[in-house]
Amino acid sequence: MAENIVQRLRDEIENGIVTNQFSPGERLDEMHLAKQFGVSRTPVREALMQLSAIGLIEIRPRRGAVVVEPGPHRIYEMFEVMAELEGMAGSLAARRHTDADRTALLAAHAKCEKSAEADDSDTYYYDNELFHQAIYAASHSGFLIEQCTALHRRLRPYRRLQLRVRNRMKTSFNEHQAIVDAILSGDADAARAQLRQHIAVQGDRFSDLVATLSESKALLG
Amino acid sequence: MAENIVQRLRDEIENGIVTNQFSPGERLDEMHLAKQFGVSRTPVREALMQLSAIGLIEIRPRRGAVVVEPGPHRIYEMFEVMAELEGMAGSLAARRHTDADRTALLAAHAKCEKSAEADDSDTYYYDNELFHQAIYAASHSGFLIEQCTALHRRLRPYRRLQLRVRNRMKTSFNEHQAIVDAILSGDADAARAQLRQHIAVQGDRFSDLVATLSESKALLG
DNA sequence: GTCAATAGCCTTGTATACAAGAATTAGAAT
DNA sequence: ATTCTAATTCTTGTATACAAGGCTATTGAC
Numbered sequence: 001m002a003e004n005i006v007q008r009l010r011d012e013i014e015n016g017i018v019t020n021q022f023s024p025g026e027r028l029d030e031m032h033l034a035k036q037f038g039v040s041r042t043p044v045r046e047a048l049m050q051l052s053a054i055g056l057i058e059i060r061p062r063r064g065a066v067v068v069e070p071g072p073h074r075i076y077e078m079f080e081v082m083a084e085l086e087g088m089a090g091s092l093a094a095r096r097h098t099d100a101d102r103t104a105l106l107a108a109h110a111k112c113e114k115s116a117e118a119d120d121s122d123t124y125y126y127d128n129e130l131f132h133q134a135i136y137a138a139s140h141s142g143f144l145i146e147q148c149t150a151l152h153r154r155l156r157p158y159r160r161l162q163l164r165v166r167n168r169m170k171t172s173f174n175e176h177q178a179i180v181d182a183i184l185s186g187d188a189d190a191a192r193a194q195l196r197q198h199i200a201v202q203g204d205r206f207s208d209l210v211a212t213l214s215e216s217k218a219l220l221g
Numbered sequence: 222m223a224e225n226i227v228q229r230l231r232d233e234i235e236n237g238i239v240t241n242q243f244s245p246g247e248r249l250d251e252m253h254l255a256k257q258f259g260v261s262r263t264p265v266r267e268a269l270m271q272l273s274a275i276g277l278i279e280i281r282p283r284r285g286a287v288v289v290e291p292g293p294h295r296i297y298e299m300f301e302v303m304a305e306l307e308g309m310a311g312s313l314a315a316r317r318h319t320d321a322d323r324t325a326l327l328a329a330h331a332k333c334e335k336s337a338e339a340d341d342s343d344t345y346y347y348d349n350e351l352f353h354q355a356i357y358a359a360s361h362s363g364f365l366i367e368q369c370t371a372l373h374r375r376l377r378p379y380r381r382l383q384l385r386v387r388n389r390m391k392t393s394f395n396e397h398q399a400i401v402d403a404i405l406s407g408d409a410d411a412a413r414a415q416l417r418q419h420i421a422v423q424g425d426r427f428s429d430l431v432a433t434l435s436e437s438k439a440l441l442g
Numbered sequence: 443g444t445c446a447a448t449a450g451c452c453t454t455g456t457a458t459a460c461a462a463g464a465a466t467t468a469g470a471a472t
Numbered sequence: 473a474t475t476c477t478a479a480t481t482c483t484t485g486t487a488t489a490c491a492a493g494g495c496t497a498t499t500g501a502c
Contacts, residue, residue: 053274
């Protein structure tokens with residue numbers, strides 16, 4: 001029973017935030033969480049600090065931790081940066097990928113094809129993560145891999161929304177095809193452009209979604 | 222006396238790491254640090270966790286915290302990513318800068334010129350930070366500003382070494398001039414390219430430096 | 443009736459005590 | 473003498489106790 005408690009708490013709370021069990025703006029009471037998970041406040045505090053470092057919550061002195069709501073604009077900005085980083089990863093991957101990278105990328109790509117054809121958005125969501133991880137790995141830049149993985153994780157909940165949009169899965173898969181071609185043919189510039197576009201479009205989609213939602217909210221209100 | 226203790230500890234220890242008072246690989250004893258700063262272990266632990274989140278130290282379960290030595294290759298990778306992010310910031314700045322951004326950028330640029338002419342590397346080091354911050358701010362992307370600032374901070378110690386290199390300050394200032402021209406003329410692509418190059422060259426310089434050092438070490442050993 | 447001020451409670455921040463695992467040292471055996 | 477094992481000690485991980493600041497509710501005054 002090592003430091004795993006903190007890790008477990010961190011994952012549980014993070015999951016709770018991502019799945020909206022803890023809503024944005026909600027105050028996270030240390031004692032309440034401690035009771036809920038059957039531990040003392042100490043590990044809870046440490047888990048909260050980690051989440052604060054990730055950016056999922058905000059800790060104001062003497063006023064506790066609240067779940068951060070990034071806001072549509074901020075999320076769009078995050079997609080913009082993600083697009084740039086993924087583009088870089090793609091560019092490096094095109095230049096540096098090994099046979100093993102190639103195999104892994106094609107395997108993930110095949111999985112995506114399968115779940116896209118089955119129209120299974122949950123599975124596609126998962127396979128899509130593998131696909132992007134394969135690209136990060138092929139970049140052979142340890143630091144870039146870390147940065148991409150962290151941001152990818154951070155954007156997870158907002159990406160998930162989008163696969164529900166009509167035809168998005170098929171479109172996504174077609175974009176993947178172009179990305180794979182560019183990387184495996186060693187065309188760094190094309191790989192960068194394709195990946196950047198592939199991610200940026202998600203930011204756009206997200207904006208559209210928000211616009212639609214706030215419009216309907218305005219109509220309702 | 223709020224949560225400031227943790228912040229203070231974090232800054233002090235971070236500073237200690239950056240200034241090599243705590244050498245890479247050194248083990249950071251919680252109790253020792255607590256005594257040294259006249260506090261209990263609790264805030265020390267929390268400060269250490271924050272540093273761990275930043276990436277300056279590594280905490281292994283039940284085995285304490287050690288100062289991370291990124292290693293030359295990892296540092297080079299970090300400069301690579303920084304180059305990309307700064308390029309992005311420059312690109313956005315070229316498209317989005319306001320009159321206020323323009324004023325701030327020119328002011329920082331003028332300061333750099335002054336300290337470069339005075340051959341004052343300490344001041345130039347500081348003014349250079351202002352210059353880059355001005356670019357980040359002009360990008361008007363809050364998330365990008367945060368990411369750039371964090372990585373810039375993380376690379377601070379390695380950048381500092383380089384200004385000592387002969388003529389680096391003058392060269393750096395000339396590059397700044399090209400960057401300013403590109404941004405203020407609204408040429409996003411040029412701004413991106415210039416900034417990317419400006420940062421990437423620092424990674425190269427760092428590699429050269431390391432190569433030189435390890436060579437002389439090999440000769441000595 | 444409403445607003446402001448004060449008091450009490452509730453939550454966070456810090457310290458200390460307790461538990462458990464890892465490292466080191468000492469002793470014994472080969 | 474060297475190596476392996478065991479025990480002790482030292483450090484980390486967790487819990488609880490104590491301190492301090494903010495929030496809320498209640499009461500009084502306008």
